[in-house]
Amino acid sequence: MATTTTETLEFPSAKWFQALADAADTDAERYRQLGMVECTLVLQVGDAAYRLTFEGFGCTGVSDWDGSEEGVDCHVSASAEDWRELIEHIQARGRADIHHTLNSLVLAGERFHLTGDEQLGIDTFYRYNATFQAFIEEAAKIPTRFG
Amino acid sequence: MTTTVSEPQTPSPTEYADQISLRPYAQAVRKGDFDLTWFNAEPGGGIWGQWGIKAEPSERGITLMDVDRASGLYPGPHAPPGVTPRGAGNEPGLGPRDWDLNDKHELWGENLVTLYEEATSRQWRATEDIDWHLLEELPPDLERATCQFNTFLTMGEYLVNDVLAPWIPAFNTYYHEIKLFLATQLMDEARHTEVFRKRTFANGGGLGMTLDLGNALAAIGATKISSGDGPGGEPGKNPLFSTWDHVSYAIHVVFEGAILSMFRFGEYLGKTDLDKQIFRMVMQDEARHVAYGTMHLKYLLDNSPDADAQLERLNDLATASEMFFLDLFFMHPATVESCSILAGDGLDGIEKGLEIYKMAYRKMREEYLLRTESAGLNRREACMLPPDLPF
Numbered sequence: 273m274a275t276t277t278t279e280t281l282e283f284p285s286a287k288w289f290q291a292l293a294d295a296a297d298t299d300a301e302r303y304r305q306l307g308m309v310e311c312t313l314v315l316q317v318g319d320a321a322y323r324l325t326f327e328g329f330g331c332t333g334v335s336d337w338d339g340s341e342e343g344v345d346c347h348v349s350a351s352a353e354d355w356r357e358l359i360e361h362i363q364a365r366g367r368a369d370i371h372h373t374l375n376s377l378v379l380a381g382e383r384f385h386l387t388g389d390e391q392l393g394i395d396t397f398y399r400y401n402a403t404f405q406a407f408i409e410e411a412a413k414i415p416t417r418f419g
Numbered sequence: 420m421t422t423t424v425s426e427p428q429t430p431s432p433t434e435y436a437d438q439i440s441l442r443p444y445a446q447a448v449r450k451g452d453f454d455l456t457w458f459n460a461e462p463g464g465g466i467w468g469q470w471g472i473k474a475e476p477s478e479r480g481i482t483l484m485d486v487d488r489a490s491g492l493y494p495g496p497h498a499p500p501g502v503t504p505r506g507a508g509n510e511p512g513l514g515p516r517d518w519d520l521n522d523k524h525e526l527w528g529e530n531l532v533t534l535y536e537e538a539t540s541r542q543w544r545a546t547e548d549i550d551w552h553l554l555e556e557l558p559p560d561l562e563r564a565t566c567q568f569n570t571f572l573t574m575g576e577y578l579v580n581d582v583l584a585p586w587i588p589a590f591n592t593y594y595h596e597i598k599l600f601l602a603t604q605l606m607d608e609a610r611h612t613e614v615f616r617k618r619t620f621a622n623g624g625g626l627g628m629t630l631d632l633g634n635a636l637a638a639i640g641a642t643k644i645s646s647g648d649g650p651g652g653e654p655g656k657n658p659l660f661s662t663w664d665h666v667s668y669a670i671h672v673v674f675e676g677a678i679l680s681m682f683r684f685g686e687y688l689g690k691t692d693l694d695k696q697i698f699r700m701v702m703q704d705e706a707r708h709v710a711y712g713t714m715h716l717k718y719l720l721d722n723s724p725d726a727d728a729q730l731e732r733l734n735d736l737a738t739a740s741e742m743f744f745l746d747l748f749f750m751h752p753a754t755v756e757s758c759s760i761l762a763g764d765g766l767d768g769i770e771k772g773l774e775i776y777k778m779a780y781r782k783m784r785e786e787y788l789l790r791t792e793s794a795g796l797n798r799r800e801a802c803m804l805p806p807d808l809p810f
Contacts, residue, residue, distance in 0.1 A: 305548075307541030308479055310533070328478045373695055375702070379687045379779070391789035392713060398679060398706035399537070401686075402699045 280415040283359060284317035284352065286336050288414065289324060293331035295410040304329045306403045311396045313404075316349035326400065331407065345396045346388035348374065354383040356418050359411045367409045374405055456511065466508040482536045483596070496523045496722075498593035505593045519589035520663055524722035526590055526597045528714030534707050535596055538603035541707075543700055545614035553693040554622050561690050564760035566624035567753055568685065569615040574629065575678060576611040582670060583608075586663060600711060607704040614697055630751055664719060664729070665736050671712020673740040676790060677748060679705040680783030687779070688761040709790070717794035733796055741803035749780055749808065777808050 281288045296303055309326040314337050323344070325333035350358075361372050370376070377384035378397075388394040397404065430438060439445060444454065460466035474481050474489035487493055492506040500515040520526050528534075557565065584605055590597050619626050682705055686698035716733075723729045748754060755776060756769065762779075763772025784804045791798045 308537055310537075367692075370689055370692065370695055373686065373699075375683055375699065376687045376695075379683055379782070381782075390793050391786055392710060392793060394786075395679075395706050395710055395713075395790075398683065398702050399710065401702055402696075405699060 278415065280417050282419045283416050284320045284322070284355065284419065286322055286334050288416065289315070289322050290334040291414045292407060292410045293324075293334055295413045296330050296407055300329065302406065303403065306406060309400045309403050311345050311400055312343050313397075314344050314347040316347055317355045318352035320352075321347075321349075326403070341389055344388070345393035346386060348378060348384060348386055348397070350377075350384040358384075358408075359416060362409055362411045363416070366412050368405070374408060375401055460508065464508070466511065468507045479536075479540070483532050484536065487532070494523055494527070494594055494596070497521060498523075498591035500591075502592055504595065518591040521591045521593075523594065524719055524724075525663060526594055526715070527718045527722075528711050529718060530710055530714045531596045531600055534711055535600045535603060538600065538607070538704075538707055541703060542603075542606070543610070545610050545617060549614065549697060549700070550693060551617075551621060553691060553696070555691045555693075557622065557690055558765060560760060560766040561764070562622060562624045563627070564757040565622075565690065565694065566619045567627035567757040568688075568761065569619045570627040571630055571751075571754055571757070572678070572681070572685075573612050573615040573619070573626070575674075576608045576615065579670060579674065580605050580608045580612075582666065586666060589663065604708055607708070611701050611704065614701065618694070618697060627757075628753055630747070630753055664733070667712050667715050668733060668736055669740045669743075671708050672716060672790060672794075673737070673744055673787070675705055675708045675712060676787050677744055677783055679709050680779065680786065684758065684776075684779040688758065690761065713790045713794050716791070716796060720795040730796065734798075734801060737791070737796065737798055738801065738803055741798075745804055749783075749804075755808075755810075773810070780808050781806070 281291055306329075308329060311326045313324045313326070315322050315324060316337075321337035323333070323335050323337040324331055327333075358368075358372055358377070362368055368374075374384070375398075378386035386394060386397055447454070456466060462468065462470035469490060469492075472490045474485045477485065490506055494505065498518070498521045500517060500521070501509065501513065502516050503509055503513075556562075583601060587598055587601050592598070616626070679702065682698050682702040686695055686702060689695040689698055720726055720730060720733075755773070758776045758779075759769045759772035760766055761772065762775035763769050784802070784806065787804070788799050788802060
């Protein structure tokens with residue numbers, strides 16, 4: 273069983289996002305209750321980007337994104353500064369407030385952007401939204417150093 | 420002179436017990452002579468289906484996809500007339516049964532099986548899975564706007580069920596996937612009605628004003644059922660609900676697509692963690708319905724034997740649907756104003772909020788156009804939803 277890291281990890285990095293996946297694994301029952309997910313997201317943090325694969329009930333793969341759109345459903349992108357603000361906010365509060373949920377941020381479209389090659393791929397962001405929101409809020413458990 | 424026709428009398432329980440004890444099967448069983456037709460039938464011989472199939476469970480358990488893979492019983496383009504589940508045999512002498520929808524292109528979507536499994540996996544309970552303790556008291560104008568928005572959504576949800584439910588018996592059981600998926604959708608819509616109703620009564624407010632949307636859809640549903648229009652009857656007078664293709668397009672693609680955008684907007688507008696949570700959960704359900712509608716539209720256009728005529732009919736339908744829902748939905752004062760008050764953080768901010776409402780409308784319209792385009796129906800030039808709302 274995965275455990276939550278006590279090591280301070282640099283953001284952004286694949287290792288940091290893997291730590292989110294590990295943190296989610298320690299709360300597997302919650303994610304099983306939220307339900308199955310079949311989706312691949314690319315999270316773009318400024319110039320860096322990471323590919324996260326969700327299968328079954330959790331995140332099963334994290335890697336640096338190689339630029340390929342094959343199998344990718346959608347992208348969530350923002351500047352490194354805006355991601356940092358989101359993560360620091362979650363870490364201070366324990367979870368996102370009403371202004372910092374993923375859907376709110378991408379719907380406003382000012383700082384965070386939701387894009388994809390096909391609308392059906394983009395729609396997966398809505399289909400699994402509660403899982404993704406819980407997943408990003410795992411950031412509260414990750415000691416973080418901003419690069 | 421009138422003639423009285425005597426109807427057979429219902430026997431008393433004792434008489435009935437005596438009658439069934441005289442039946443040949445009862446007499447044979449009493450002698451130890453069992454029928455066992457089903458037991459002795461050769462697999463694949465007509466009475467029994469297959470034998471020796473072992474679907475392997477995955478981490479999630481055994482899915483319908485696992486069963487199809489193990490059995491090889493994927494749905495073909497045409498269903499046989501009858502009540503036989505796909506892959507089963509038939510009792511000797513079992514007669515045919517007519518269904519309204521017997522061809523795969525009329526109902527299928529390539530994501531239908533996975534969406535059903537997703538739906539069953541992602542069910543939730545409005546009573547227990549919502550953190551009701553997170554509700555906070557809101558200023559009266561925001562609570563009133565929240566309740567009006569939820570009232571509108573309450574009506575929309577259960578009226579979708581009124582339209583969809585009568586269609587379930589229209590599908591041949593050979594295509595069990597569509598029957599099962601629609602059953603999950605009915606549960607989803609019921610839960611949405613439930614959660615919005617609970618929200619309006621949970622924070623010092625209550626249900627607000629009923630809109631024409633409700634009356635219009637209710638009238639259509641009542642007419643359809645009572646007159647025999649729709650499934651099992653003549654095509655309905657309202658083209659939005661006369662055939663399954665039309666129902667699915669009007670409900671799954673246009674209506675639910677718009678509601679999905681409303682739910683996303685509702686999450687954005689939510690003034691408490693609880694309101695955010697509710698809209699995240701309903702958003703997920705609605706996105707499944709839209710995903711089916713989009714992929715069914717694509718399958719229909721890719722496989723219909725009269726695709727050109729189908730495209731023409733669907734374009735006509737889209738024109739009617741877009742106007743119907745724009746009028747009853749995005750242009751209704753109670754919807755425009757409740758959303759604008761929430762977006763503007765109060766009645767004083769209604770004009771600022773209106774701009775945000777218009778932004779959400781533009782996103783809804785664009786997502787609708789992208790969905791129809793991906794399915795093979797290009798509505799960009801003909802769309803009756805204007806690029807911007809006229810205020």
